[in-house]
Amino acid sequence: MLRVLSAIIKIGLASLATGVVLSALNISAAELLAEIGLTPENVFELLQQGAAWAIPNIVLGSLVIVPIWLVTYLLRPPRN
Structure with missing residues (x-):
C-alpha cells in the first residue's frame, strides 16, 4: 500500500x-x-467509449476470477 x-x-x-x-x-x-x-470533447468521448468497452469486460472477467481466487484463498494452508 x-x-x-x-x-x-x-x-x-x-x-x-x-x-x-x-x-x-x-x-x-x-x-x-x-x-x-x-479537442477536449473528442478526448472525453474517447474516454467514455473506452469505459463503455472496458467495464463490461472487467465485470465478465471478475465473474470467473473472483470465485477462483476465493476458493484458492480458502483452501490455502494456514500461515504460522
Whole structure:
C-alpha cells in the first residue's frame, strides 16, 4: 500500500512540475491537443467509449476470477 501511495505522490509531483514549466512557456492543454488533432470533447468521448468497452469486460472477467481466487484463498494452508 505504501508503494502505491508513494507512486501516486511521485506522479502528482512530476505532473505539477511539468504543468508549471508548460505554463511558464505559455502552452495550454487545448493547444497541445490541437497539435495532435484533438479537442477536449473528442478526448472525453474517447474516454467514455473506452469505459463503455472496458467495464463490461472487467465485470465478465471478475465473474470467473473472483470465485477462483476465493476458493484458492480458502483452501490455502494456514500461515504460522
